[in-house]
Amino acid sequence: MEEELMMLLRLQEMDDELSSLERAKVELPKRIEALEEKLKEASQRLDDGKAALEQLKKKKRHSELELQDAEAGLKELQAKMYEVKTNKEYDALQSEIGSKKEKISNSEEEILSLMSQIEEAEEEVERQEESFHSLSEESGSELKAQKKDLATLEEKIAIKKSERDNLIAHIPQNMLSVYERISKGKGGLAVVKVRRGACGGCFKSLPPQKIQEIRRRDKLITCENCGRILIWDQ
Ligand SMILES: [Zn+2]
Structure with a gap:
């Protein structure tokens, strides 16, 4: 799962480069x-x-x-x-x-x-x-x-x-579908990193327990506020 999550992050970076x-x-x-x-x-x-x-x-x-x-x-x-x-x-x-x-x-x-x-x-x-x-x-x-x-x-x-x-x-098809759907709804930004304990997309603070879950990188976790996929990458 960890590998797939990192691929999603890479996909986001590629899409950022493509749109620029x-x-x-x-x-x-x-x-x-x-x-x-x-x-x-x-x-x-x-x-x-x-x-x-x-x-x-x-x-x-x-x-x-x-x-x-x-x-x-x-x-x-x-x-x-x-x-x-x-x-x-x-x-x-x-x-x-x-x-x-x-x-x-x-x-x-x-x-x-x-x-x-x-x-x-x-x-x-x-x-x-x-x-x-x-x-x-x-x-x-x-x-x-x-x-x-x-x-x-x-x-x-x-x-x-x-x-x-x-x-x-x-990338597994179901994950890709989730990515594409969020990307479409969120102006091209579907995957964000956790930054200073907050969502890197909407900047809302994340509960410590949620951060622990994200750090484990064993499932796809989205921000409850903005719906973007959260990745731990530090
Ligand atoms: Zn968010």
């Missing part, structure tokens, strides 16, 4: 997905930062061309000053020169502002690059390990199941 493997089968892909998502987001932030920087540089080039045009236009207008004949022509030219000068000054301000925006954007891209690289280094090895775990999980489950089949072939 089954849980991993559900959770591991989720963890992998979350990690990949985090990496993707960091890479997206980096790309967005680079695109924003490019946009600013493009705007600056555009403003520089505008400035060149305005400066050339101003020179032309100033050259025309020597050819004015009437006061009216002079006034009109002066006003054109004035607005050209304003345009130049606006372009110069725009370029200065863009230069400082570009500097900030470059610093931002540098920060994003650093954080992306440290994240991909960190997550890379974690991801690799998790994918490897996932790949071997099915195999581990299959091995565990065949070990379980081997074990239950040696």
